[in-house]
Amino acid sequence: MLVITLKYFGMLVEQTHTHTEKIELAANKISMNDLELQILTKYPKLSTLTYNIALNQKIVAKEALISNGDEIAFLPPFAGG
Amino acid sequence: MKKKNVFIQGAITPDFIANSIAKHQSKTTIGAHDIFLGQVRADEIDGKTVTAIEYTAYxxxxxxxxxxxxERAFDKFELTCSHIYHSLGAVKAGELCLFVFVSSPRRKEAMKALEYLVETIKAExxxxxxxxxxxxxxxxxxxx
Structure with a gap:
């Protein structure tokens, strides 16, 4: 079983209505791609928005593997400055 | 390099900037400072005017x-020091939300480093x- 923390920022929060949540997954290993599909099932409107995904504070590709305790953040386009 | 907290709650005040400049007068190897200040613009979009930007961050x-x-800027350019401050929360139009401050023995290094820092901050x-x-x-x- 995997326990992971999900974080959402900016305009994405208007779809998820939460900044952060902990979820449990039955699998021992899951790719970012598979996780994203699960999240999109939960929040279908996210699919209309642009975002990158960070694994433990680093932006990663969809092939990245997620481990127990990881923090995954969904990041909309940056607007600093 | 020790980890710094870049974020300031609300607008960055001109006083804060003046104090930062004053603090560097004891560092006499510095020959040039360059400063970027990002200010919130009252953009007009579809007939509506922006009054503030509310910043959040990961x-x-x-x-x-x-x-x-x-660190990348220190590797690329001859810098004595560099400081970055960014606002969190609401910053009204006309107020400052980003302060980037670089110091170097020489002006060209300071100017190149500043542009590099500002562009990279915005993108990354x-x-x-x-x-x-x-x-x-x-x-x-x-x-x-």
Whole structure:
């Protein structure tokens, strides 16, 4: 079983209505791609928005593997400055 | 390099900037400072005027990223020191939201480093901005 923390920022929060949540997954290993599909099932409107995904504070590709305790953040386009 | 907190709650004040400059007068190897100040613009979008931007960030990642960007700038340019401050929360139109301050023995290094820092900050740090209009509706800012 995997326990992971999900974080959402900016305009994405208007779809998820939460900044952060902990979820449990039955699998021992899951790719970012598979996780994203699960999240999109939960929040279908996210699919209309642009975002990158960070694994433990680093932006990663969809092939990245997620481990127990990881923090995954969904990041909309940056607007600093 | 020690990890710094870049974020300031609300607008960055001209006093804060003046104090930062004053603190560097004891560092006499410095021959040139260059400063970038980002100011919130009262953009007009579809007939509505932006009155403020409300900033949020993935703070842990952003602070790590700011450290990394500063380190890259030190590798690329001859710098004595560099400081970055960014606002969180609401910053009204006309107020300052970003302060980047570089110091070097020589002006050209300071000027090149400043441009590098500002452009990299805009492209790579997870900061998000909600543009608030006069009528209290909003839209999300995206860096171009």
């Amino acid at each position: 703070e842990e990642m952003a602070n790590t990223k700011f450290d990394e960007i500063r 740090t997870p900061i998000f901005g909600k543009e608030i209009f006069k009528d209290e509706t909003h839209q999300w800012k995206v860096n171009s």
